[in-house]
Amino acid sequence: xxxxxxxxxxxxxxxxxxxxxxxxxxxxxxxxxxxxxxxxxxxxxxxxxxxxxxxxxxxxxxxxxxxxxxxxxxxxxxxxxxxxxxxxxxxxxxxxxxxxxxxxxxxxxxxxxxxxxxxxxxxxxxxxxxxxxxxxxxxxxxxxxxxxxxxxxxxxxxxxxxxxxxxxxxxxxxxxxxxxxxxxxxxxxxxxxxxxxxxxxxxxxxxxxxxxxxxxxxxxxxxxxxxxxxxxxxxxxxxxxxxxxxxxxxxxxxxxxxxxxxxxxxxxxxxxxxxxxxxxxxxxxxxxxxxxxxxxxxxxxxxxxxxxxxxxxxxxxxxxxxxxxxxxxxxxxxxxxxxxxxxxxxxxxxxxxxxxxx
Amino acid sequence: xxxxxxxxxxxxxxxxxxxxxxxxxxxxxxxxxxxxxxxxxxxxxxxxxxxxxxxxxxxxxxxxxxxxxxxxxxxxxxxxxxxxxxxxxxxxxxxxxxxxxxxxxxxxxxxxxxxxxxxxxxxxxxxxxxxxxxxxxxxxxxxxxxxxxxxxxxxxxxxxxxxxxxxxxxxxxxxxxxxxxxxxxxxxxxxxxxxxxxxxxxxxxxxxxxxxxxxxxxxxxxxxxxxxxxxxxxxxxxxxxxxxxxxxxxxxxxxxxxxxxxxxxxxxxxxxxxxxxxxxxxxxxxxxxxxxxxxxxxxxxxxxxxxxxxxxxxxxxxxxxxxxxxxxxxxxxxxxxxxxxxxxxxxxxxxxxxxxxx
DNA sequence: TCATCAATTGTTATCGATATCATATAGTCG
DNA sequence: CGACTATATGATATCGATAACAATTGATGA
Numbered sequence: 001x002x003x004x005x006x007x008x009x010x011x012x013x014x015x016x017x018x019x020x021x022x023x024x025x026x027x028x029x030x031x032x033x034x035x036x037x038x039x040x041x042x043x044x045x046x047x048x049x050x051x052x053x054x055x056x057x058x059x060x061x062x063x064x065x066x067x068x069x070x071x072x073x074x075x076x077x078x079x080x081x082x083x084x085x086x087x088x089x090x091x092x093x094x095x096x097x098x099x100x101x102x103x104x105x106x107x108x109x110x111x112x113x114x115x116x117x118x119x120x121x122x123x124x125x126x127x128x129x130x131x132x133x134x135x136x137x138x139x140x141x142x143x144x145x146x147x148x149x150x151x152x153x154x155x156x157x158x159x160x161x162x163x164x165x166x167x168x169x170x171x172x173x174x175x176x177x178x179x180x181x182x183x184x185x186x187x188x189x190x191x192x193x194x195x196x197x198x199x200x201x202x203x204x205x206x207x208x209x210x211x212x213x214x215x216x217x218x219x220x221x222x223x224x225x226x227x228x229x230x231x232x233x234x235x236x237x238x239x240x241x242x243x244x245x246x247x248x249x250x251x252x253x254x255x256x257x258x259x260x261x262x263x264x265x266x267x268x269x270x271x272x273x274x275x276x277x278x279x280x281x282x283x284x285x286x287x288x289x290x291x292x293x294x295x296x297x298x299x300x301x302x303x304x305x306x307x308x309x310x311x312x313x314x315x316x317x318x319x320x321x322x323x324x325x326x327x328x329x330x331x332x333x334x335x336x337x338x339x340x341x342x343x344x345x346x347x348x349x350x351x352x353x354x355x356x357x358x
Numbered sequence: 359x360x361x362x363x364x365x366x367x368x369x370x371x372x373x374x375x376x377x378x379x380x381x382x383x384x385x386x387x388x389x390x391x392x393x394x395x396x397x398x399x400x401x402x403x404x405x406x407x408x409x410x411x412x413x414x415x416x417x418x419x420x421x422x423x424x425x426x427x428x429x430x431x432x433x434x435x436x437x438x439x440x441x442x443x444x445x446x447x448x449x450x451x452x453x454x455x456x457x458x459x460x461x462x463x464x465x466x467x468x469x470x471x472x473x474x475x476x477x478x479x480x481x482x483x484x485x486x487x488x489x490x491x492x493x494x495x496x497x498x499x500x501x502x503x504x505x506x507x508x509x510x511x512x513x514x515x516x517x518x519x520x521x522x523x524x525x526x527x528x529x530x531x532x533x534x535x536x537x538x539x540x541x542x543x544x545x546x547x548x549x550x551x552x553x554x555x556x557x558x559x560x561x562x563x564x565x566x567x568x569x570x571x572x573x574x575x576x577x578x579x580x581x582x583x584x585x586x587x588x589x590x591x592x593x594x595x596x597x598x599x600x601x602x603x604x605x606x607x608x609x610x611x612x613x614x615x616x617x618x619x620x621x622x623x624x625x626x627x628x629x630x631x632x633x634x635x636x637x638x639x640x641x642x643x644x645x646x647x648x649x650x651x652x653x654x655x656x657x658x659x660x661x662x663x664x665x666x667x668x669x670x671x672x673x674x675x676x677x678x679x680x681x682x683x684x685x686x687x688x689x690x691x692x693x694x695x696x697x698x699x700x701x702x703x704x705x706x707x708x709x710x711x712x713x714x715x716x
Numbered sequence: 717t718c719a720t721c722a723a724t725t726g727t728t729a730t731c732g733a734t735a736t737c738a739t740a741t742a743g744t745c746g
Numbered sequence: 747c748g749a750c751t752a753t754a755t756g757a758t759a760t761c762g763a764t765a766a767c768a769a770t771t772g773a774t775g776a
Contacts, residue, residue: 021761021762021763022762022763023762023763031725031726032725032726032727033726033762033763033764034725034726034727034763034764034765035724035725035726036763037763037764038724038725038764045722045723045724045725046724046725047723047724047725050724050725062508062509062512064485064488064489064509064512064513065489065763066489066491066761066762066763067489067490067491067763068426068429068430068435068490068491068761068762068763069430069731069761069762069763069764070762070763070764071426071731071763071764072426072427072430072730072731072732072733072761072762072763072764073730073731073762073763073764073765074731074763074764074765075731075764075765077426087445087451087454087455087470088448088451088452088455090446093445093446093451094446096445097445097446100472109486111469112445112470114458127422128467130422131422131423131424131425132425132426133424133425133426150420151420151422154420154422155422240654241654241655241658242654242657242658245658270655270658270659271658274658274659274660277660278660296598296599296600297599297628297655299600300599300600300603300628300629300632301628301632301659302632302635302636379731379732379733380732380733381732381733389755389756390755390756390757391732391733391734391756392733392734392735392755392756392757393754393755393756394733395733395734396734396754396755403752403753403754403755404754404755405753405754405755408754408755423733424731424732424733425733426731426732426733427731427732427733427734427761428732428733428734429733429734429761430731430732430733430734430760430761430762430763431732431733431734431735431760431761432733432734432735432761433734433735433761
């Protein structure tokens, strides 16, 4: 079947670098392989003149360092792993960007995986990552399978859990209380006079941040004596814009007099608002709607959406910073919790005056 | 400065896995390391009974395979690299998802990097990737620095360029003509009676897909005898929702009688529509607006946005499939071009009847 | 002037798994 | 029954860089 002996692909000229090794570069320059190895690192002691000659040879030959060999020997893989629920969510991709930026010039690279909001998939990914011996690992959330926890414990590398405040942290934490953030939003809106609160979120407990927001909502509504919240669960997290639209329809069918609806994220809030608009309801005149996460869309759409701004980028930066610190200080750092900020952003979608804009 | 000899971090119990090796697992079970190695692969010949015993030991000891060692020996790194302009763009994250899905059960992992629409950053990333010896690499677009091209040629691995049809392909291509896709949209809208066309895009040539769309627009408008298009360039790609809003203001100031505006992406189209709405203009009654990319938002927002649907996910899947094919057939595959589909999706934002919905 | 030291380079062993070849054992078949 | 084959396992060399230590050189200073 296979024609192995056919002439090689045209882009592979016979004598090409293909398997060029450090030793060959060394021979070419007339030094030892070790010297070439040193030339690739800034710290090492190589005379400027030698390094220049080596680098010229590297260029001429087209040699590319082989880290997989180096990392075996140095026992440093040169990357850190990060797992996020979804790459298709700008909150998490901002966090990924924060990590990448913090890793600049550290010689560490980011290996990203996404768990699709599933603890099982997370477990698989953790194993896949650990097989490549990352120097540290950043996780989203604090709920992991037992085996995942065991693997992480054994790995002996710094672990940072983000975006939440887990009850039983593995190691370090960089995040905030989703439940308190949502509570703050409820209190703020109650302070503006809203009384009949609805909530739209996903069905299962897969999205732990979602459940925390939900419970923060529920608890606060009750504390304020505003009766039980009107909760609609719609679909498996992450709930989409479209599901947000469907959810608000159900919610309003069941509780037509709802005054304000809080959504587990801006995306569902946006879907809900659009669906209302489409049905001839004015937001916030007929109903107020708020989201969570402060996605770009919320400051652009019409009406602009009230939300909780979360420091997504900062979470990434700080998580990476904690990791770097742990690595530098010889892994002797204890477990710490770094709180990141959040704030209510009041916008048109919950404006008591009703007229979103002139 | 550092206290290297302090007691180790509490979470690392002395006897822990830390440096558990395959040889130790082998000794524990009473077989050779080679047999343990085989047990980890399905294809290898190990008796079911031995494999079971080994896997139990692996579990009991908490051993995790070390791929960095294995890949040095087997000369297979077990991953493929993909570079996208931005992870924070759902078009590209759909492509990334397509790649990941296609890689399921192949033993290959995806290593993702983002270039931020910069050829220099791409070059850096290509080098960083090649240092880890990926078995293949997927790029976005066809414009690369000379050094990047040289490195890729020398690497001797399959390369897939995506999302475009480069004039001078490196190896394989999976994509479509952005210029023709945009041309199709212009023709479709012209067919509906629109005559005065505007265009909103980014300023520089950094985003080659953007420039191609622009030139497809320009060319077609002229071909149809609709005068030169009214082009507004706004900001460095990727242009944001907000910039879309600013751009349409400029465009309408300059050419108030414009009938329809095409945007380089749905995101800028959305921003433009919201800005119009905010200023009391009705879309499409007062002005029609269309986007490119068929992002989720475009089917949800109000009015829904006319756009070009691109098979983002399919691009990823097929790019990975081409790569896998090349790897299986002993890298002897020639350069091929795989065309992916696109289609015009007509929605409310360009509806000639003007009334988006009841 | 000779010991000492810093700077630079070389030598050798090694990281941990796997390719490759060798070997043992059991089953098959004319 | 002997040769042959398939299956299961082991022994050893090796992948390509780097750690660790050794060696060389020239400079410095008492």
